Amino acid sequence: MKNSGRQVKDLLYAQVARIGKAVCSPKRLELIDLLCQGEKPVERLAAEAQISLKLASAHLKELRLAHLVEARKEGKHVYYRLTGNAVADFWVAIRSLAEDRLLDLQAALDKLTEHPSQLQPLSGKELLARARNGEVMVLDVRPTSEYAAGHLPYAQSMPLDELKKRLAELPRDKPIVAYCRGPFCLMAVEAAELLNQKGFQAIRFEEGVAEWRAHGLPVEVEQ
Amino acid sequence: MKNSGRQVKDLLYAQVARIGKAVCSPKRLELIDLLCQGEKPVERLAAEAQISLKLASAHLKELRLAHLVEARKEGKHVYYRLTGNAVADFWVAIRSLAEDRLLDLQAALDKLTEHPSQLQPLSGKELLARARNGEVMVLDVRPTSEYAAGHLPYAQSMPLDELKKRLAELPRDKPIVAYCRGPFCLMAVEAAELLNQKGFQAIRFEEGVAEWRAHGLPVEVEQ
């Protein structure tokens, strides 16, 4: 009886550890972060995480085994997606815990934002209110496919690599708030730096769609 | 520039993976679960997780390296505790994700509660309201030290191994709700079974203090 209790417990904790094993590899975490932006084929995931296709496939298999992601086949391509928003919420949770607990991570994150582009940090609710009133322009600098899969309310899509050519579309009389995939993504930092150089008032918003949604704020999806 | 971005990203994801590495071992998860019940010396942690002292020490070192736990020395004993409630919340989060995603875990948990003791599941808010009105008696069957470190409001302490001798203290005219360390702990299940055999109306409440607190409900601590 007492021994069977041990067996049951070992089994229960081992099951939870399956999730832990899935998220103990930096590359797998990066893949989850990428998949928070919407479903993507293996090739694109490998390219964005800068790993070989084979390695990406192997990591995705591990994630699939833990039921954190699932696959859909369309023609020659296999599209992966998270098995639900709970996975994205979990990614936000573990990253937040790491930010709280690990000083090294705090330091590394601070270095990203030590540039002059940073004005004052803005909360999600504040941003939503100002965007609704038209006081600020919200700019989504991710690839268009990710914008389509879900974006912040009132946000306009302008991928980072098109930004230089489309400066004429941007307002000079109000602040531009650029966001991308989240705290670990550098695109919005680059965008804000570029815009500030060109004379715009631009700030980077740290949160991405996953953080936004995890905080209970609404997300728009293209039909 | 592009390459330095890769270096920064690798560093950031690697930091989060340190948390992942800390929670990819079943035994470390069990230690965290135990520490959710309050600080404990290494010896007790090893005994409760049924592992050797050395192994417990090694695992605790890993957890300390990830800054999930911290140690306090008192005489010959070293007491470990979580570095904050955020760690307990994270434990609740990863366990919930595992319950959602892994069918094996659901099945194992269902087996725990398939016994006749289970009446209807009760939400935390409901339980709190009924306990306040005195409609039910809430029984904390964990060791007294854990009760002292934090317990549900209106709960009375009666450790599982004292239960048989103290039946006279329990009411026969209203339901008894027994709880313990949480969903993976068997003490409340055993307690409810025993009480039902003895003619009491007892049910098991699945949540422990960590789950209760994570849901934003109040916890009482002995001064």
Added chain:
DNA sequence: CTAATAATCCAACGTTCAATGGAATATAAG
């Protein structure tokens, strides 16, 4: 000071895992 206890450190063994190259499968295009 000596003995006993609690905990950690260190070395070693076997296992598991990340990563890579080559082969195999599946689908679309010619």
Added chain:
DNA sequence: CTTATATTCCATTGAACGTTGGATTATTAG
């Protein structure tokens, strides 16, 4: 049918990890 592309499977290698036993440190009791 053949070729090219996308992906997965399989085998291999080197590194990291869990676990155990022996030695070591720190603290209390006698």
